[in-house]
Every structure is written in C-alpha cells, then in structure tokens.
Amino acid sequence: MNTAPSLRTQVKRGAPKASYDPALLHAIVDAAYICQIAFADAHGVHGIPTACWRRGDDLYIHGSNGSRMLQRLTEQDCCVTITHLDGLVLARSAFSHTMNYRSAMVYGRFEVVGESAKRQALADFMAHLVPGRQALVRPGNDKEFAATTVMRISLAEAVCKVRSGPPTDDEDDMDIATWAGVLPLTQVRGTPVPDPQCTLPVPGHVRDWVTSGRSFPASARRNRGRCR
Amino acid sequence: MNTAPSLRTQVKRGAPKASYDPALLHAIVDAAYICQIAFADAHGVHGIPTACWRRGDDLYIHGSNGSRMLQRLTEQDCCVTITHLDGLVLARSAFSHTMNYRSAMVYGRFEVVGESAKRQALADFMAHLVPGRQALVRPGNDKEFAATTVMRISLAEAVCKVRSGPPTDDEDDMDIATWAGVLPLTQVRGTPVPDPQCTLPVPGHVRDWVTSGRSFPASARRNRGRCR
Numbered sequence: 509m510n511t512a513p514s515l516r517t518q519v520k521r522g523a524p525k526a527s528y529d530p531a532l533l534h535a536i537v538d539a540a541y542i543c544q545i546a547f548a549d550a551h552g553v554h555g556i557p558t559a560c561w562r563r564g565d566d567l568y569i570h571g572s573n574g575s576r577m578l579q580r581l582t583e584q585d586c587c588v589t590i591t592h593l594d595g596l597v598l599a600r601s602a603f604s605h606t607m608n609y610r611s612a613m614v615y616g617r618f619e620v621v622g623e624s625a626k627r628q629a630l631a632d633f634m635a636h637l638v639p640g641r642q643a644l645v646r647p648g649n650d651k652e653f654a655a656t657t658v659m660r661i662s663l664a665e666a667v668c669k670v671r672s673g674p675p676t677d678d679e680d681d682m683d684i685a686t687w688a689g690v691l692p693l694t695q696v697r698g699t700p701v702p703d704p705q706c707t708l709p710v711p712g713h714v715r716d717w718v719t720s721g722r723s724f725p726a727s728a729r730r731n732r733g734r735c736r
Numbered sequence: 737m738n739t740a741p742s743l744r745t746q747v748k749r750g751a752p753k754a755s756y757d758p759a760l761l762h763a764i765v766d767a768a769y770i771c772q773i774a775f776a777d778a779h780g781v782h783g784i785p786t787a788c789w790r791r792g793d794d795l796y797i798h799g800s801n802g803s804r805m806l807q808r809l810t811e812q813d814c815c816v817t818i819t820h821l822d823g824l825v826l827a828r829s830a831f832s833h834t835m836n837y838r839s840a841m842v843y844g845r846f847e848v849v850g851e852s853a854k855r856q857a858l859a860d861f862m863a864h865l866v867p868g869r870q871a872l873v874r875p876g877n878d879k880e881f882a883a884t885t886v887m888r889i890s891l892a893e894a895v896c897k898v899r900s901g902p903p904t905d906d907e908d909d910m911d912i913a914t915w916a917g918v919l920p921l922t923q924v925r926g927t928p929v930p931d932p933q934c935t936l937p938v939p940g941h942v943r944d945w946v947t948s949g950r951s952f953p954a955s956a957r958r959n960r961g962r963c964r
Contacts, residue, residue: 553815555773555815555816557839584781586780588783589783589784591770596865602870605862644914674931682933685936687938687939689929689930689931691926691929691945696924700919708914708915
C-alpha cells in the first residue's frame with residue numbers, strides 16, 4: 509500500500525509522512541471544497557484554485573468553456589494539490605517547530621466529461637457542496653450546460669502527506685522549560701447568512717450542512733514527523 | 737491601482753473581482769500560514785504547499801538545502817498561490833451558486849536570502865506564527881542555520897481575486913421560493929493541546945494567539961461577482 513505509483517509521486521523529504529492509501533486520499537479530497545491546479549502555458553507556470561469534487565476514483569472540476577486553464581488541461585499533464593492545515597506545532601527549539609496538515613497531490617491528464625455524463629457530474633458537485641439542495645433550486649437549462657465544461661482526472665497517480673500529533677524535539681532539548689504542544693486550526697461552518705432579499709426560513713438541508721461537518725478517519729492522524 | 741503589472745497577472749474570467757491593491761495583497765498574505773508553489777522540473781509541473789510569511793514587499797519561504805523545490809526555484813519563474821475560502825454561496829438557480837474567497841497569485845523568481853539576513857528572516861517567520869515565542873525557545877544553532885535555505889520573492893507582480901457578499905441570481909430567478917444566502921467557512925483557532933510530556937501552564941503568548949485571530953480589512957469584502 510505504501511509504494512509510489514510513479515517517479516513523480518515519490519516523496520523524498522519527510523518520506524515517513526507519505527501515504528498511497530486510497531482511503532486516505534479519498535478522505536482528503538472529500539474534505540475539500542477547492543483544489544489548486546498547477547499547469548503551464550506560454551506565459552509560464554500557474555497555480556489556480558478551483559472548486560473540486562470526487563466520484564469514485566476521479567476528481568472533477570468545472571468551468572466556462574472559454575477558460576484558459578481548462579483548455580490547457582486537455583493538452584498537458586498537471587498537478588492537483590489539496591491542503592488542509594490542521595495546526596501549528598510548537599516545539600522547545602525553534603527549528604523543531606512544524607505544522608500539522610493533510611495534503612494530497614494528484615498527477616495526470618484531465619479529460620473532458622461527455623454531454624451525457626455532465627449533468628450527473630454537476631449534480632454530484634451540488635451534493636458535495638450541500639447535500640439535499642439540488643432538487644430545491646432551478647436546475648441548469650440547455651444553454652447553461654452547453655456553456656460549461658466538466659473535466660475529470662484519475663486519482664491513480666497520487667500521493668498523500670500527513671503530519672499529526674505533538675512536537676518531536678531532540679532529546680537534548682526536552683529539558684528546556686518552554687510550553688510545547690499543538691495550536692489547532694479548524695475550518696468551521698458558521699451560521700448561515702440569508703440573502704437580504706430572502707425572507708424564507710433556513711431550510712433543513714442548510715441546517716444539516718451547519719451541524720454535519722466533515723469527519724476524517726483516525727487512521728490519517730497516526731503519522732508523525734517533522735517538516736523543518 | 738487596478739492595472740495589471742504584467743500580462744500574466746491580467747484576469748480574464750471574473751475581471752471585476754480582480755485587484756492589484758498592495759494593501760489587499762498584504763492582508764491576504766498575512767492571513768496565511770501556507771502558500772502553494774507551482775513550478776516545473778524534468779518530471780512536469782508541481783504544486784507544493786509550504787509555509788510562508790511576509791516582510792515588506794517580499795514573500796518568504798524556507799526549507800532544507802537539499803529541497804528539490806528550492807533548488808528549482810532559483811532557476812525559473814514560478815507562481816505562488818494563497819487561497820482563503822470564506823463561504824459557499826447558495827443561489828436560487830444551480831448555475832448561480834459560487835464561493836466567497838480571497839486569493840492571491842504572485843509571479844516571479846525567488847532569490848536566496850543571504851547568511852546575514854537569514855536569522856532575521858526566520859525570526860520574522862516565528863513572529864508570524866506565534867508572536868512573542870522566539871525569545872522563549874532554544875534558538876537555532878550554526879549547524880541548523882547552515883542546513884536551511886530561506887528564499888524570498890517580490891510581491892510586485894501579483895494579482896488578488898476576491899468574492900464576497902450574497903448570491904447574485906438572474907432577475908428571472910428571483911421569484912423562486914428557495915432559501916438563498918451564504919454558508920460561512922472560517923479558520924478557527926482551537927484550544928491549545930499540550931505535548932503529553934509538557935506539564936507547564938499555557939503561557940501568555942499562546943493564550944494571545946488563541947484570542948487574537950487575524951483581522952481582515954472591510955475593503956476586501958466589498959466586491960461581488962459570480963464564478964460559475
């Protein structure tokens with residue numbers, strides 16, 4: 509399970525923190541609303557954030573047909589990165605400070621999702637954002653679907669890197685009388701803010717979104733290491 | 737103030753959401769602990785998350801001297817991306833759904849920070865993470881500093897993109913009886929978790945970190961637009 513699927517997914521720095529476990533990869537992707545896509549064009553390399561979601565072993569994105577990025581992504585391999593920052597790790601020595609995080613990098617080539625699968629894919633996207641909402645909104649019309657491109661990339665060539673847990677100071681530093689531990693950072697779902705022009709009560713699917721949060725498997729929290 | 741400094745920082749999609757205001761750029765960088773760096777090597781393009789901080793008009797990163805990424809970054813231009821996701825924007829029609837966010841993309845070439853400035857730069861890094869901590873930890877020794885590379889990139893060639901506020905449905909969709917509004921997402925600082933081997937009380941600089949949070953100028957929240 510912990511063998512890199514390719515040369516470019518081999519982790520050299522902090523190798524003990526690397527994982528190729530598909531369940532971990534899926535959990536990291538599912539906990540994300542956005543990814544960042546690194547690609548190149550005539551002007552150089554770019555890293556552009558965009559919304560993402562998963563179905564099976566593919567990660568999906570969407571955009572306008574005219575998007576420069578989407579056009580380039582059919583022509584070349586790219587790298588999709590997702591990062592969740594979970595905390596600052598305060599050690600007894602300056603250089604042992606690090607961060608707790610869950611990250612995934614996916615390499616490969618996006619392909620355009622055909623017309624027949626596009627509507628299901630965008631329904632999956634809505635279900636990822638706010639489960640239960642799709643049936644309550646005005647669905648896309650033919651013109652809107654025609655103007656939109658959906659693309660997917662296989663999750664087969666991917667690597668996760670996770671750091672969790674307390675600091676790991678050198679033995680020589682353990683007697684330093686300085687507080688050490690983790691300062692947690694969490695993405696929290698706040699109280700819904702109604703559109704000023706909306707007087708309807710907050711519906712069940714929105715209340716559910718606030719209360720449900722996203723769980724993350726304990727297995728992802730077992731690794732330890734140091735970044736710096 | 738709203739003129740792109742270069743061809744590659746011109747925003748084509750959602751141009752009204754673009755800004756070249758240095759104060760906004762500084763605020764977005766200062767609110768971040770990590771950035772993602774897009775660069776290329778013989779294996780293709782990569783997007784790698786790494787810790788960052790700002791001093792003046794430069795963004796700083798650091799790493800091991802042996803880091804593949806740091807070595808490549810002196811040889812080529814790259815793109816540094818920071819993204820803060822602020823909420824999901826629920827509209828009355830499926831295709832008017834979008835997200836609220838603050839993002840920045842910085843283009844250019846990193847340069848290595850010389851030995852004389854390296855120690856101050858890493859002290860700045862600690863002050864960015866947890867103000868007041870530097871004097872309380874075992875500082876770096878000559879060996880640790882010698883093994884670490886600090887790099888900086890000018891913020892001169894950069895573009896910010898911000899979306900905030902309620903959804904913007906088409907006029908024809910305003911009568912649809914579906915709740916519309918924003919589901920806020922916020923990075924929250926949690927209760928410090930002491931190292932199991934640490935029995936010291938939580939010190940003032942850690943308590944201050946929890947309570948201070950990071951402010952963000954109201955000017956960054958004025959823009960509206962639609963992403964999809």
